[in-house]
Amino acid sequence: MTVFIIRRLMQSSLVLLLMSLLVFFGVFAIGDPIEIFIAPDADQAERARAIAALGLDKPIWEQYVMFVANAVAGDLGRSFVFNIPSIELILQRMPATLELAIVAVALSVVLGVPLGMYAGYKPDGAVAKTIMAGSIFGFSLPSFWVGLMLILIFAVELGWLPSTGRGEVGTFLGIQSSIFTFNGLKHLLLPALNLALFNISLVIRLTRAGMRENLPMDYVKFARAKGLSKRRVILVHVLKNILIPIVTVVGLEIGSVIAFAVVTETIFAWPGMGKLIIDSINNLDRPVIVAYLMIVVLMFIVINLVVDILYSILDPRVRLGDMGK
């Protein structure tokens, strides 16, 4: 296991280096950030001053070497537009995104697994068919449209929930989050639901497929023959067996929900990291883009590692040492 983790870490640093190279030169190729930052009526002297102030007057490879040298020392640079260290800027936004992601993933598991199990248990019933049809919508409707519809129905027409933004932040056990206030939860519900919709459908379909695959298997018959109740067979033995693909998918989805909740955060004006990255791309705020993607890559590496370790716990047949090869 130790060898496995060390090998993983070495691979990861190579990925990080490659990624920073790609993003750094990619952003350079898109355009010149000065054109975006500078006041339009600035004269040539002011432009030259701004270019020098942001270190953009040096050749691109020199900028990259400087960036890598600083990054190794833990400094990923300052945002051009906020004049705040990129890491600090991203970490400021992280709680908002994390609470959105956690609630969304929790919703997808809490709603998705039971619905999927039911649909797999009685696949021919009208309820099961409705669930499956609903999951197709969850998959295929674009999330910006669903988001706007949710706002129009629940905020504009019915007036039950606020349309956009993050609510009041409360503190519980030293953690600051809008989950802990009623106002915060009201603000959270619509964006979390919008973000969860795709994952709910995904989990429903995975769970249903797992149920359908496992129910006819020998161990289920054997358990029933042994006299275990139907309830216990399904909720303990079958559930445990179908959890492996769900853990994999949910794990990876946590990653993408945290990193790329761009659309939901934009539509609901949610002050999270997804909105930060899209704004930064529009501004060509290179330090933030690079730092953000480095953090995202790091996050995926950790999540994959955790998923692999969870596998070995859920299924004793899986040995981590073999998986690196």
Place this chain on the structure above:
Amino acid sequence: MHVKVSRLARFAALTVVALPLLAGAARAQDLTMGVGGNITSMDPHFHNLAPNNGIAVHLFDRLVHQDELQRLIPGLAESWKPVDDTTWEFKLRRGVKFHDGSDFDAADVVATIKRVPWVPNSPSSFSIATRPITETIVVDPYTIRFKTARPYPLLPTDLSIVNIVSRKAVEAPTAEFNSGKSAIGTGPFKFVEFVPGDRVVLQRNDAYWGPKPHWAKVTARIITNPSARTAALLSGDVQIIDQVPTQDLARVRANAQTAIAKTGSNRLIYLHLDQNRDQTPFATDKQGAVLPNNPLKNKRVRQALSKAINREAIAQRLFDGEAIPAGSLLPPGFFGAPQNQKADAFDLEGARKLLAEAGYPNGFGLTIHGPNDRYPEDEKVLQAIGPMFSRIGIDTRVLTQPWATYSSQAGAPNYAFSVMLVGWGAGTGEMSNPLRSLLASVNPQTGFGPSNRGRYSNPQLDEVLTKALSTVDDPARAKLLAEAAEIGVADVGLIPLYYQVNLWGHRRAVAYTPRADEYTLAHMVRPAN
């Protein structure tokens, strides 16, 4: 993405039955505004950027203020006058207090002038406004004089964008403003909280020297997505929004609880034409080979292009009437704008005739470029202009790009395009600003032509403009500026398309005085009746 969202929003708007709306139950003393621009800093000297400037004027005052039509009015200076050709004297207001209770006087002005060029890492500095000052002389605590190297009539105008900070903040870094520690001004509101990407919270300054604002607490929420902004207004979460998207205008008007406030903008949308190179990369023959001579250097071709554009149709069809066909660089009423300007009339026959006279009876091929995420409906405007050019025989292709890519290709040093759509908001609210940037010959020594992407050059215009810029007498300068603008427009240095209209959507419970400078100011919002 922007275009897709808006289209779907319109569809969504149609599919939902309009029900009576429940008004948001906010407290009577609280105001929540939905602003479309992304506010990045509370430091009023860090980034010369419209959303930042729009919030800074709540916290700080300038020596000279601009009213809703951008005319200069007294701010922290009660009066100002030129003492001689190269000296301006400002008489400061007495009895003004900063939010921390300290008194305002000339020392704070000196500190501000010192801090502006100092701010580290500034991506766009206000030093363009303070650089002409060669020496600052404090005559007494309430009289200050500025020396300039040459006669400089624009100093009061330039200083109307420089926010005065406390002398204690002379070396305060940007972070201290963001945290609120140094965000101490003399303005109508005090700093409460800044959450980047989310909101700015302000509270009323009860000791303000000017008219007291109505609202005890103001929250400016940053809602960059246009459809989300409209939804926030319709649901009553916010009482006022800026930059109402065109497709939502009818909906905001039709709603019993909401209304539109609007005024002509200082922003012109225009086409710049490459008039510098002998061959321009996107003017081709009909087979696509670059023409040996740049047709855009021919004035009659430029006139033909201008006449081929149906500005009225663009205003009516694409903007629901909320755009004004333009015949100059600034609408009438602004300082130095020609009073009797007229937009070129749509005249296909005249355009074809001019083109034939210029030696292109069968037209030529042309690609026009523009952004697709910068100005309202920018991409649609270009897509409308393409076929208009084609009708006079110029086979036109339209290519649009995100602003991030487009802007660095269009200007110096790349000058990659032949015909390009750009917008220009005259931040100073007077004519020298667009003239100097857009039509004056490119010259880094004088600072002329930094945004002259067509590299138009006309010595006569340069001469009149230079003369205007050293004429301290206001009426004489206005006349010279109007003359320079008329020279540039008659020569088709650029093709003016339309002036934007600034649009605010507000709940009927409040009223707003619309502003030419696009700012959404809480102290200009008041309860309706």
